[in-house]
Amino acid sequence: MLDIRRRTGVLLLVVTLGHIFLISVQVQSKAGVPLVQAATFGVFARVQGGTSSALHGGRTFWERYIALRGARIENESLRSQVADLEVRLQEQRTQALRTERLQQLLELKAATPLPTIAADVIAGNPNPGMRTVTIGRGSADGVEADMAVIAPAGIVGRVVGRPAAHAARVQLLIDRYAAAGAVTERTRAGGMVAGVDKDPPLTMELVSNLADVKAGDAVVASGVDGIYPRGFRIGYVETSERGAQLYRTITVRPAVNFSSIEEVLVVLVPSRPAIAEAEAAPGETVR
């Protein structure tokens, strides 16, 4: 048992602290707050600050390290969701573009007085030397050889070879063995557009040096070849230079973007033997 008479120092300390506490209760600080309250608040605020810091640190530790055990699974799940959403977004975007293209094709079909049928490009050409594509329409749909194939931007090419029942091969106009009768829209300078292995991939040949052809002139089908409907756009003159002999050297940038053909229209009009340009009527195939 504590003998208080032997612990006089402790007793003095306790009593002194008691007095100080008693005085502090009654004395106010400069802010008008009792000293005990101010001191208690100050001490308690520090304790609260320390506790808050400790809790914050603990929570941070928990959230950043311990709780991350489930984050990996969640991360994988989210990555999977993101991948799925990206695929779906891509599908939606593709669908929208396809709808836009089909809309343009539909408008072209409506604006063209010729009988046409829409076809999907279902394959490219496995031979790099040949610039052809395969479309999903064939003889069962009325597609025949040498029928013109067009797109909203202009002439694409012609059907070559014997079509299958539900597929046909189309020779693109930029193929080096392809050619089409053409005139410049501005001056009606006639010639022949042929594919080349250069950039731009088309040249306009057989145009007299005397003809007025300038860069930027639109080049359209003349219809004299008996395949391509007259007046459909082929491309634009990129360079036009006077040639060494009788004809100008003209390069043509195609109107159709051949790198992204997906839907086309096949003009269901059989080809006819080529005739003079003057006999062809606008918007019709030459008969």
Added chain:
Amino acid sequence: MLAALAVAIVLQATLSGMWMSAGTRVNLVLVAIVYVALAFGAVTGLLAGTAGGLAQDALAGGIVGIGGLSKTIVGFFVGVLGAQFIVSQPVPRFVMFVGATFVHELCFQAVYALVESRSFSMQYSAVLLQAVVNAVIGVLAFQLVEGAPGLFQRRHSGGGFFGRRRY
């Protein structure tokens, strides 16, 4: 101890009521505390200082605890010094009372200056006067208490101080 303190507080209040300057020229509660500390030791002096100081503070209407703290310190250290030195003679006791009064005033004013955020100041002449008065009263009290038993005994054996003389 409690009785001495109670008497001292009552007398102090009475004197202050009758004579205003007496409140500043004597501190009977402090005298009682020093007396108790010298007579009974440090712990008793400490407790007496606490009780007497708090009671005086409560009655005075000031900040309760300042007087208690001062008197606690005085009671404790007077008790300690009384145990270490021989203070059975009037002169050492006188010195002890004077010193206790100075220490008490020193603590009292210092704590007040601290809590009121003012500079420390003390009227040394007034403190000296109070110290002397306290010392005189304290020494007389010791003499009275220590002499009373003998006086009482003489009264019973020889008629006493107030008794009828026999011739």
